[in-house]
Amino acid sequence: MYPRYQSASALTNSFLGALPDAEYQRLSPHLKKVSLRQGQVLHEAGSPPQSVYFLTEGIASLTLGSVEGKEIELSIVGDEGILGERAIFASNGLQLIRCVMITKGWGYKMPPDLFKKEFNRGGVLQQLVLSRLESRIIETSQTALCNQMHALDQRLCRWLLTFADRLHNEEMAITQELASQMLGVRRAGVTVAAALLRDAGLIECSRGRITIVDRVGLENQVCECYEVIKKATGPSGFEGRKDAESGRRPDSVQRKNQTPTASTMQSAS
Ligand SMILES: [Zn+2]
Numbered sequence: 001m002y003p004r005y006q007s008a009s010a011l012t013n014s015f016l017g018a019l020p021d022a023e024y025q026r027l028s029p030h031l032k033k034v035s036l037r038q039g040q041v042l043h044e045a046g047s048p049p050q051s052v053y054f055l056t057e058g059i060a061s062l063t064l065g066s067v068e069g070k071e072i073e074l075s076i077v078g079d080e081g082i083l084g085e086r087a088i089f090a091s092n093g094l095q096l097i098r099c100v101m102i103t104k105g106w107g108y109k110m111p112p113d114l115f116k117k118e119f120n121r122g123g124v125l126q127q128l129v130l131s132r133l134e135s136r137i138i139e140t141s142q143t144a145l146c147n148q149m150h151a152l153d154q155r156l157c158r159w160l161l162t163f164a165d166r167l168h169n170e171e172m173a174i175t176q177e178l179a180s181q182m183l184g185v186r187r188a189g190v191t192v193a194a195a196l197l198r199d200a201g202l203i204e205c206s207r208g209r210i211t212i213v214d215r216v217g218l219e220n221q222v223c224e225c226y227e228v229i230k231k232a233t234g235p236s237g238f239e240g241r242k243d244a245e246s247g248r249r250p251d252s253v254q255r256k257n258q259t260p261t262a263s264t265m266q267s268a269s
Contacts, residue, residue: 013054013108014080015128023123027115031108036101042083043099049084051109058105059166061182063098071098072147072184073159074140078166080233085129087112088119102182103173138232146225147184153193155183157222160203160212162229170212176205197221 016024016031036042036058043049045065053060060083062075074097077083083099119126146155159179164170180190194210197203202218204211212218219226 013056015082030110030114036105038104040101045098049087052084052115053107053109055107058103061102073182135233139229142225142228150223154223156193158226
């Protein structure tokens, strides 16, 4: 029997929730619910996106790779956002960015051509995508500044806080090895930085898991980049801009309590 949804949180994505009903109803027949495993590549560098994703649980990372095979993280995306919005651009453009799930999760996906068609209608979805692109530019720019200008322990604080915000959980199934990859630094450096934070009573580290135990302390330690990125990309900032544009509260509150019907959602096989 088709399980319509796995949990209440599996229904919520802030981007979809911010759409007016008419636009959401045009998309919904094409939204397919998918289970996503840790390490799953959603978009490979060098290829246009095969699907546009809206996460409802879990975290994805946008990374940029070097010819030597090293990667650095540009953006962390959770249930506040959208993945593959570059489908709106010409398919022969540069496709440099890779997107991979760094936790397991759930989401909805839809064909990029249908997403582009809806974008070209010029409605609220178009405004949301443009707003999201602006947010992405701010996040990647601030991340570049952070990587160049700030100490590793502050960068680790920023990464952990942003990760926890996206995950809605202070206990994260991540390793120091993953943190070093995403921050583009040597593992030994992350080990030292994590030990500093742990000894200060801000985090706890166990096998394959990092837990924030003193968020206020961590926020006092982090560089200004965390707040900049949070304001630019968080759900409140994102929906706040929508409020300003439409002059009303977003539909997301209603959507979060709305159960999709079998006619509007297809299950993953
Ligand atoms: Zn910074």
